[in-house]
Amino acid sequence: MIGEISHLLSLSAxxxxxxxxxxxxxxxxxxxxxxxxxxxxxxxxxACWLVFISFGIYIYLAISDDFSIAYIANHSNSQLPIxxxxxxxxxxxxxxxxxxxxxxxxxxxxFINALDxxxxxxxxxxxxxxxxxxxxxxxxxxxxxxxxxxLPFGAIEGADIxxxxxxPALAIHPPMLYLGYVGFVISFSFITAxxxxxxxxxxxxxxxxxxxxxxxxxxxxxIALGSWWAYYxxxxxxxxxxxxxxxxxxxxxxxxxxxxxxxxxxxKSDVLKTWTMFLGILIFxxxxxxxxxxxxxxxxxxxxxxxxxxxxxxxxxFSGSITLLALSVFAYRLxxxxxxxxxxxxxxxxxxxxxNILMITSIFSIFLGVTYxxxxxxxxxxxxxxxxxxxxxxxxxxxxxxxxxxxxxxxxLWQRSMSxxxxxxxxxxxxxxxxxxxxxxxxxxSVFSLLAYIGIFSGLLIIFSYINRIINNFxxxxxxxxxxxxxxxxxGLLFFAVSMNSIFSYEKNLNLAPGQSISVNESVQEFxxxxxxxxxxxxxxxxxxxxxxxHDGKEISLNPQKRKYATRGQITSESAIHASxxxxxxxxxGDQLENSSWTFSLKINYFIKWIWFSAALMVLGxxxxxxxxxxx
Amino acid sequence: MLQARKNRLWKLIIILSxxxxxxxxxxxxxxxxxxxxxxxxxxxxxxxxxxxxxxxxGMVRNGSIKREGTVITFEVTDFKKDVPVTFDGVTPDLFKxxxxxxxxxxxxxxxxxxxxxxxxxxxxxxxPELSIEEGKQ
Numbered sequence: 001m002i003g004e005i006s007h008l009l010s011l012s013a014x015x016x017x018x019x020x021x022x023x024x025x026x027x028x029x030x031x032x033x034x035x036x037x038x039x040x041x042x043x044x045x046x047a048c049w050l051v052f053i054s055f056g057i058y059i060y061l062a063i064s065d066d067f068s069i070a071y072i073a074n075h076s077n078s079q080l081p082i083x084x085x086x087x088x089x090x091x092x093x094x095x096x097x098x099x100x101x102x103x104x105x106x107x108x109x110x111f112i113n114a115l116d117x118x119x120x121x122x123x124x125x126x127x128x129x130x131x132x133x134x135x136x137x138x139x140x141x142x143x144x145x146x147x148x149x150x151l152p153f154g155a156i157e158g159a160d161i162x163x164x165x166x167x168p169a170l171a172i173h174p175p176m177l178y179l180g181y182v183g184f185v186i187s188f189s190f191i192t193a194x195x196x197x198x199x200x201x202x203x204x205x206x207x208x209x210x211x212x213x214x215x216x217x218x219x220x221x222x223i224a225l226g227s228w229w230a231y232y233x234x235x236x237x238x239x240x241x242x243x244x245x246x247x248x249x250x251x252x253x254x255x256x257x258x259x260x261x262x263x264x265x266x267x268k269s270d271v272l273k274t275w276t277m278f279l280g281i282l283i284f285x286x287x288x289x290x291x292x293x294x295x296x297x298x299x300x301x302x303x304x305x306x307x308x309x310x311x312x313x314x315x316x317x318f319s320g321s322i323t324l325l326a327l328s329v330f331a332y333r334l335x336x337x338x339x340x341x342x343x344x345x346x347x348x349x350x351x352x353x354x355x356n357i358l359m360i361t362s363i364f365s366i367f368l369g370v371t372y373x374x375x376x377x378x379x380x381x382x383x384x385x386x387x388x389x390x391x392x393x394x395x396x397x398x399x400x401x402x403x404x405x406x407x408x409x410x411x412x413l414w415q416r417s418m419s420x421x422x423x424x425x426x427x428x429x430x431x432x433x434x435x436x437x438x439x440x441x442x443x444x445x446s447v448f449s450l451l452a453y454i455g456i457f458s459g460l461l462i463i464f465s466y467i468n469r470i471i472n473n474f475x476x477x478x479x480x481x482x483x484x485x486x487x488x489x490x491x492g493l494l495f496f497a498v499s500m501n502s503i504f505s506y507e508k509n510l511n512l513a514p515g516q517s518i519s520v521n522e523s524v525q526e527f528x529x530x531x532x533x534x535x536x537x538x539x540x541x542x543x544x545x546x547x548x549x550x551h552d553g554k555e556i557s558l559n560p561q562k563r564k565y566a567t568r569g570q571i572t573s574e575s576a577i578h579a580s581x582x583x584x585x586x587x588x589x590g591d592q593l594e595n596s597s598w599t600f601s602l603k604i605n606y607f608i609k610w611i612w613f614s615a616a617l618m619v620l621g622x623x624x625x626x627x628x629x630x631x632x
Numbered sequence: 633m634l635q636a637r638k639n640r641l642w643k644l645i646i647i648l649s650x651x652x653x654x655x656x657x658x659x660x661x662x663x664x665x666x667x668x669x670x671x672x673x674x675x676x677x678x679x680x681x682x683x684x685x686x687x688x689x690g691m692v693r694n695g696s697i698k699r700e701g702t703v704i705t706f707e708v709t710d711f712k713k714d715v716p717v718t719f720d721g722v723t724p725d726l727f728k729x730x731x732x733x734x735x736x737x738x739x740x741x742x743x744x745x746x747x748x749x750x751x752x753x754x755x756x757x758x759x760p761e762l763s764i765e766e767g768k769q
Binding site: 164234235236342343357361364365368376382383384385386387390394507509510511562570571572573588589590591593594599600601 | 648
């Protein structure tokens, strides 16, 4: 019964949103008619509340173990802690789509209500948002209904959440990621509304700047959390796999990053306005493309949900239509858009534009990498996959060029050309220091990988440039943009950490019996497999190994585990990780052999924690930017 | 159109076409780095060269897993042909007999030497080709 109420509330929201659209599209285009806007706003807000309440009830249903609802029966279990009963809602397609839509509505609701009631773009933005929400609500209810009942008798017990998803990081990762993805519905709708409206004297950048920055923060945290979870939970010790689904998250991120930069440029010096608009539309279009790839199952990926042509077709046609709508208006208005000022060569915005082009190039390369297997398959039926070598080869040169431009732009000025002399001074110190460091690293590592060294060099260029600038700021009181400095230091550190990780990390497979001890190499002098213990925890059985390592003269004890979950009979590995400043000691236990010995996989991962630390720095940088803007 | 704007347009076109050209070149050169996906029967038919890295997808044949030290051997089947596989390392948790697996590696002298073994997040996963064929049976 309660399930039906929840279902009905969502259906009513569909009705109300349709009313909003019908009222405005068929009855009047009269701008001055304020009552119409008030009515539409009320309808819209009520529709939003209906969906929020519907989702609230759905959470209640999950907590109270209503296994007559098929989705909950398939993904939850009465033995689960309440926290995971709630997070089980977004552990598969239907529920996560529901959450995605709730976030879409939440962003739209907050934005449209925060917009001044006399703002000329309020009505077109409202219509655009209503259209998008309506489309996705219909998608949810028609193709992937989370409210579906098991009739006539519900299940007695739920099938349980997939154990690898029973994890705090993974519980937070999808919500963060979705908040990031759908947050860009605001720039998308507002820019499209602006283009529809046609009064190009309006200033639109300020209204969406902070919203976009916040969405960017969520997207970054979402991606970083996903990669962190993959690292410690999946037991293969990697953090990024260039999997199609990671790629479709990276594309909107790159577009959003480019958008942020050109938004700063266009508000600082009145350039790149048209370009910024295009990017604002592109981000959400790429988010929708991501939703299509993941939820249609068209591309084979570790993340993809079950293959479903109906869902794929709906998503493709709906996402395609609204993207096409936005781009058509954009193309139609292009000739009459207020021509912005020209970019002065050698100014800060000129380097920023170059990096914008690089980001678009990288988006394009990823897009090719993701779709290439589809193209090949439709041409000659061959199944191919594109792995890390492709992306590494493409990204290394792009990163190097980007780093050089970032380095130059540190000292460049808005709207003014830079003299050759100051260009030379800017570049000299960081370049020199980076070359020296590269030489030292090479001498120490004595391995050579061109791509990795390019990455390290690029990272160091950025880091040294900003450190140089910070020192200058300290002694000569030169101006420094704190947010930008922190975020770019994060970026430099990211390049550095990723590349250093790829050079120095290594893996050893071992086979030992309990009580046995061996020496692995000069660094891991002793690997002592003390004992193995078997015990039961709340909803799983545990096999836990006690291992102590003598690693670089320090004694470390590690307890890698294997767990067998009762309801699904599924086995998961819990890797044991010991983190120090430079490296992680990462141990997973494998299988038992017939002679009662066990296999282990020991990984020494250098600079890996630095990767997430650098993401945190980038997020912090954008936080600083938001608060600086508020203060001024 | 202003001369300056025209110049800018040209610059933009040149930059974009250069980057597009660059990517196309890279893509062509990387054709050799693509991993082709095969089922066991397809792979045995296709006569793969030993230096050529491919992806092999199928089911782990029941009762075929054998472990020796850190090395594991098993057979991958599509219910028509079997391919013996060897792998040195710890297998993913979802790797077990009678379930789907995708393996990246080289086919050398009748033995598939695995570099990496992938198992899906979803334990009900099956390579698409196989689920179709099983449906037919």
